Every structure is written in C-alpha cells, then in structure tokens.
Amino acid sequence: MSAEGQTKDPVISTILHDPSHDEAVHAAHDEPHDHASEVKHAWEHFWENARFFACFLTIILVTVIAFNVDFGSWNKFWTYTLAAVRSAFIAYFLSHLFRNFSFVFRTLFFTLIFLIGMIFLSLWDSDLVNSQGKGIGNPIWDSANPKSMHP
Numbered sequence: 001m002s003a004e005g006q007t008k009d010p011v012i013s014t015i016l017h018d019p020s021h022d023e024a025v026h027a028a029h030d031e032p033h034d035h036a037s038e039v040k041h042a043w044e045h046f047w048e049n050a051r052f053f054a055c056f057l058t059i060i061l062v063t064v065i066a067f068n069v070d071f072g073s074w075n076k077f078w079t080y081t082l083a084a085v086r087s088a089f090i091a092y093f094l095s096h097l098f099r100n101f102s103f104v105f106r107t108l109f110f111t112l113i114f115l116i117g118m119i120f121l122s123l124w125d126s127d128l129v130n131s132q133g134k135g136i137g138n139p140i141w142d143s144a145n146p147k148s149m150h151p
Contacts, residue, residue: 052092055089056089056093059086059089060086062082063086066078066082090110090114091106091107091110091114095110
C-alpha cells in the first residue's frame with residue numbers, strides 16, 4: 001500500500017441529509033397560525049382525552065362495584081371481561097406514546113410487558129415454595145388477624 005492511498009478520505013455515496021426535502025416537508029411549520037385554529041385544535045385533543053379517561057375511570061368503577069357483587073356462575077366471565085376491557089384501554093393509551101412503531105409491534109410489546117407483570121405479581125402474592133423450601137412470593141397477610149386470610 002502506498003502512503004498516498006492511506007491519506008485519502010473515503011467517499012460517501014449515500015445522501016444522509018436532503019435539505020430540499022426538509023424544506024418542502026416543514027414549510028407549513030413556518031407559516032403563522034392564527035390563535036383561533038390553535039385553540040380549536042387544543043379543545044379537540046382535550047375532549048378526545050377527556051372521553052378516554054372518563055371511559056377508563058368508568059371501567060375501573062364498574063370493576064370495583066363488580067368485586068362486591070356475586071354473579072353466580074358468571075363470576076369468571078365478568079372478571080375476565082372487565083380485565084380484558086381495562087387491558088385494552090391501557091394498551092390503547094400506551095400505544096399512543098409510541099406512534100412510530102407498527103401496531104403489531106406495539107401489541108406484541110405491551111402484551112409481553114403485561115404478561116411479565118402479571119406473572120411477577122402472581123408469584124409475588126403466592127404461597128409456592130422453591131426447591132430450598134423457601135417461599136417464592138410474599139403473600140399479603142392481614143397481620144392484625146392472620147386467620148382471616150385462610151379459608
């Protein structure tokens with residue numbers, strides 16, 4: 001190799017930044033906006049978010065009320081249905097935090113996160129013992145009345 005070949009800079013043939021494209025795409029951002037359209041746009045987002053949180057808090061309230069109601073043989077159905085609706089609302093909310101990802105990726109990602117969380121919480125509040133004879137979890141006991149937690 002010659003000394004001349006080592007001193008040349010590499011040639012980059014890929015355009016990493018296209019200023020003309022950026023100017024065309026972002027030209028609308030430079031235009032002045034009138035105050036009335038900005039306020040209208042903000043109120044649209046406010047009502048969209050208000051409806052979402054009203055529905056979500058209603059589902060939580062229904063869940064709390066349903067906890068104290070005996071549905072007989074329908075208990076499991078209503079428990080799973082309300083859990084699915086709550087999970088769907090949470091997934092919808094969190095998916096808006098990551099709008100750049102595809103819907104399939106977001107669904108799989110948040111499903112995995114929720115599954116890991118549920119498994120952790122289930123094991124943490126369990127009476128299972130591991131191979132050393134120690135408990136896996138830390139069940140929540142009523143320390144003032146321990147017999148109340150046992151059937």
